Structure formats: C-alpha cells, structure tokens
Amino acid sequence: xxxxxxxxxxxxxxxxxxxxxxxxxxxxxxxxxxxxxxxxxxxxxxxxxxxxxxxxxxxxxxxxxxxxxxxxxxxxxxxxxxxxxxxxxxxxxxxxxxxxxxxxxxxxxxxxxxxxxxxxxxxxxxxxxxxxxxxxxxxxxxxxxxxxxxxxxxxxxxxxxxxxxxxxxxxxxxxxxxxxxxxxxxxxxxxxxxxxxxxxxxxxxxxxxxxxxxxxxxxxxxxxxxxxxxxxxxxxxxxxxxxxxxxxxxxxxxxxxxxxxxxxxxxxxxxxxxxxxxxxx
Amino acid sequence: xxxxxxxxxxxxxxxxxxxxxxxxxxxxxxxxxxxxxxxxxxxxxxxxxxxxxxxxxxxxxxxxxxxxxxxxxxxxxxxxxxxxxxxxxxxxxxxxxxxxxxxxxxxxxxxxxxxxxxxxxxxxxxxxxxxxxxxxxxxxxxxxxxxxxxxxxxxxxxxxxxxxxxxxxxxxxxxxxxxxxxxxxxxxxxxxxxxxxxxxxxxxxxxxxxxxxxxxxxxxxxxxxxxxxxxxxxxxxxxxxxxxxxxxxxxxxxxxxxxxxxxxxxxxxxxxxxxxxxxxxxxxxxxxxxxxxxxxxxxxxxxxxxxxxxxxxxxxxxx
Numbered sequence: 001x002x003x004x005x006x007x008x009x010x011x012x013x014x015x016x017x018x019x020x021x022x023x024x025x026x027x028x029x030x031x032x033x034x035x036x037x038x039x040x041x042x043x044x045x046x047x048x049x050x051x052x053x054x055x056x057x058x059x060x061x062x063x064x065x066x067x068x069x070x071x072x073x074x075x076x077x078x079x080x081x082x083x084x085x086x087x088x089x090x091x092x093x094x095x096x097x098x099x100x101x102x103x104x105x106x107x108x109x110x111x112x113x114x115x116x117x118x119x120x121x122x123x124x125x126x127x128x129x130x131x132x133x134x135x136x137x138x139x140x141x142x143x144x145x146x147x148x149x150x151x152x153x154x155x156x157x158x159x160x161x162x163x164x165x166x167x168x169x170x171x172x173x174x175x176x177x178x179x180x181x182x183x184x185x186x187x188x189x190x191x192x193x194x195x196x197x198x199x200x201x202x203x204x205x206x207x208x209x210x211x212x213x214x215x216x217x218x219x220x221x222x223x224x225x226x227x228x229x230x231x232x233x234x235x236x237x238x239x240x241x242x243x244x245x246x247x248x249x250x251x252x253x254x255x256x257x258x259x260x261x262x263x264x265x266x267x268x269x270x271x272x273x274x275x276x277x278x279x280x281x
Numbered sequence: 282x283x284x285x286x287x288x289x290x291x292x293x294x295x296x297x298x299x300x301x302x303x304x305x306x307x308x309x310x311x312x313x314x315x316x317x318x319x320x321x322x323x324x325x326x327x328x329x330x331x332x333x334x335x336x337x338x339x340x341x342x343x344x345x346x347x348x349x350x351x352x353x354x355x356x357x358x359x360x361x362x363x364x365x366x367x368x369x370x371x372x373x374x375x376x377x378x379x380x381x382x383x384x385x386x387x388x389x390x391x392x393x394x395x396x397x398x399x400x401x402x403x404x405x406x407x408x409x410x411x412x413x414x415x416x417x418x419x420x421x422x423x424x425x426x427x428x429x430x431x432x433x434x435x436x437x438x439x440x441x442x443x444x445x446x447x448x449x450x451x452x453x454x455x456x457x458x459x460x461x462x463x464x465x466x467x468x469x470x471x472x473x474x475x476x477x478x479x480x481x482x483x484x485x486x487x488x489x490x491x492x493x494x495x496x497x498x499x500x501x502x503x504x505x506x507x508x509x510x511x512x513x514x515x516x517x518x519x520x521x522x523x524x525x526x527x528x529x530x531x532x533x534x535x536x537x538x539x540x541x542x543x544x545x546x547x548x549x550x551x552x553x554x555x556x557x558x559x560x561x562x563x564x565x566x567x568x569x570x571x572x573x574x575x576x577x578x579x580x581x582x583x584x585x586x587x588x589x590x591x592x593x594x595x596x597x598x599x600x
Contacts, residue, residue: 122343126351
C-alpha cells in the first residue's frame, strides 16, 4: 500500500468537496454518480494504477484508464488534479468558456490524463479493448482499466464489446461498472432493468467480481485482486455497487441528483459533511 | 481532348486491398479491422501476411470503430473495413465522438459506395456518406476514381496523421490512371485541359466524364476535366483557376446532390466566384435493385447526362 486507508479516505473527501463546489460553481454538471465514484477514483489513481503524471497520449509501459460514462467528469478532473496531472486551481474553470475542463471529457483541449472523448454513452468499453489490443501487439503488459455506468449498459455497443473481449482473450482489461441503480428518468429497475449483470457478463465469458465501491478498503482490495486475475484468458468485470451521491446525505440514493447542481444552502450543507483535507482549489 | 485508354477493368476495392497490403509492408503499425466482409473488402493479402495485425470484429461496426480509436492511442494506424453504409450512417456517433472529436488516426475504409453496389438495393447503397463525413470537423474525405488511384490513396493515407474517410466501390471499371502515381491528399488532378466548361468529377464518375469529354469534343465543345479525389479538404485553387477560364461548371458524383462534392464546389464558387453550375448526381432519392449499369443510367449518372448538363450550363453562361 502506498497510502493508508485513512489517507485515501481523506483524499476522497477532498475530491467530494471539489465535486460539489465545481458543480455549484457553474450550476450544472452531474454530482450524483461523481460522488458515488469518488472512492473508486481515489483507489485507482492513488493506489492501483501504474501511471505517470507526466502525461503522454501513448502511455507506453503505463496502465491506462478510460471513462465511458463521461458525465461524471467532475470526479475525474478532481482526481487528476490531486494526482498531479494539472494544477487544482484549474478546477474552478469547469464547464466555463475556454476551459480545458469541458462538461464531458475530451482530448480536444489537450487536458493531461484524457485519452478519448466520452459523453455520448456506450463507447468506452470498445475503446478500452482497442487500447488493450494495441498494448498486446506492442508487447506491453500493462493493464487497461475502464469505468462504465450501469444505465449506460442499455446501449447496445457495450454488448458488442462484451462479446468481443472474451472471445479474443483480451485479458489485461479490468472494466468496472458503477452499479448505483439510478439513471436520469429513475431507478434502472423501472426504466429498463439490468437484472442479473453478473450472470449476463459471465455468460459472455467474463470473470466477474463484486466489490463495494463506497468502502475504501474493499475497493482497493478488489482492484488489486482484479489485477491478479489478469493474463488468464478472460477480461475482468468489477461489478461495483455504489450509492449515487455518496458522502452528501441529502443526495444519497436518489436519481434526482444525477444532473442537478446544489444551490448555496445545499452547498453549505454538503461541505459541512465533507472535511477539507488537502486544501480547496 | 487528351486520349485515355485502358487495357483492363478492375474494381476500386481491389485497389484498396492492394494498397493496404503495401502500407502494411511499409509500416508495421498499420493494422486492419473488418466487420465480417473480408472478401468484399479484398483484405486477404494483408491478413495472410500480417495475421496478428488483423482483427475480425464480427458484425459489430460500432465496436469496430471504438476498438480502432483505442488502438491509435498506442500508435497503431487502424484501417477499418466494411460497406460504406455501415462505415458511416450506422456508426456516425462513434466516428463523431471517438474518432473525429478525439482526433484519432483512424482510416475508415468504405467499399460498395453508391448505386454501383447493384442488386442488393437501397438498404446497402448509401448516397449520403460523403455529406455525413465531410461535415465532421477535421475529417479528410477521399473518393478515388480507379484501381491505381485507390491503391495510391490507401498508401498515402497511412502516412497522413488524422482521421480519413476513404470511399470506393464494387464494380470493375477501366483502369486508366498511372500505376506509379504519387497520391497527394487535397490536390486535384487535371485530366484534360479545356476552355469551354469545367467538369469536376469524383470516383466512378471520372471515367464517365472522360467519355463525356470525347462526345463533347465531337460537338465542338472543349471541356476541361478535373478529378477531385479529395472532397475535403477541397482544392479551391485548382477549381477557381479552371472556372475563371471556362466560366461554368458541371459537378459529377455517385452521391446525392445534397451534401456531396457538388455542394462543396457550389459553396466555394458562391463565395469566391459566382458561376453557373449544374449537378450530375442523384436527386434526393434512395436507390433500388438492378445491375450497376442499369442503375447509373436510370438515376442519370451516365456520360450522356454529363453532356446534357454541359450544354445546359454553357447556355447559362453570361454573354
């Protein structure tokens, strides 16, 4: 371990503060799943990922991460800033004119850490597979990580990719699903039920593991364990249960905070629940 | 009229297959992907020599585009292959976000474009693909005219950094361009110098334009014929230079008149040099089943249609 669990939790707390402040600052964006994934991003970038903050597009010899559900950009931007990809002061520009921190992540403004645009859903798993195939061709044994939203799995391209990866033994790929059970129009169970995702992915030939995405110890151990499963002929799917809005009591578990910004009063309430640990931007 | 002859007829898709094989020999980063149409795309030679650099994705074009985009991140130069319809309309958003907006070095190679796909009919005959692709910021759009030019274009785009849409077709047509030509992206090819009208043609329509030029010569009309193989970026300079001389223009393409080469030329001329223009193109319609020749005739894409358009546009020239 590079950090203690307490240290990682402190980082996640700061990232959560940044998320609500960023979304409040431009009165737009997606706080719910950003908060829900703060522990995952912290574990990934501060503990699991073999990466360099001196960013190159190619990332030779590095683990690469792809975010498919691009709307949770606030959590990624804050994580990248605190990991050292760019100065955290830039977080104040989120979603504002002439910013590198676009509403959805993009390579277009050359923000370090981003390797593909995402936002239009369902495309990230295919891209991650492509990156994994290219690494294999190059003899680079690094890992490819991807994060997908659960609602996003309603997009058909995911299932094209889900069928492709096991058949082609893309086995340095660890895809996590942010399984918070919520999407814009309501619970996924009401909109278009995902049902037994474990059985579905296993039927396609994936090695599926389950983690609690809001328990730092569990997610760190889960991702490390996932790494030990790679190179054995199967892609890995981390079915990660999270709570939308985790860390901010009035947002927890509700799809209403998928894409809504807090007002001044709500911001104050959220920040009171989230200790400032690394210094606000 | 400069005389063009040919000794054989070949399909442009075979030019693509040959070019891909050559590009693969020259650069080990060239990789190919196909969505269950290896034979149609003539990828066999590449696959035989570089099996580890070929990815069969199955009938899953969206996944193919995404995988190709991902492969560029580690320095690969992916060539995706399927029919033009499934290379564009089916995967427009994947191309838009993962390739064009992300500025990935993907070569989208599209066979069976246009009516000349033939008997399969309108579900497969896309006539809108040039428009779809040219509207994407940063996308290069190329539609070569014969086997040799397609082979040269395929090799050239491997050396170009950025997203490219390469459009070619199914039928065998005359091979009349130089087998050793150097293909310059964005550079028009002067097929025949003339003074009375500028005929601008792309793809399969270039040979038809040559046939039309011969017929026009017999009528005493001296046609300048320009091959625009690169629809985007357009060779503005070559077009303006020609039109200044001739004063009228006919554009020829196996594509809908909405969104195609003709509209690109019209946009240029209307801002720089307003000029009478006629369009030889399909007229906002879907195709249908039939032989390629029957279809080209029925939908007004034959040499005779170019001749008629030239007569009309010359009549519209200011006295």
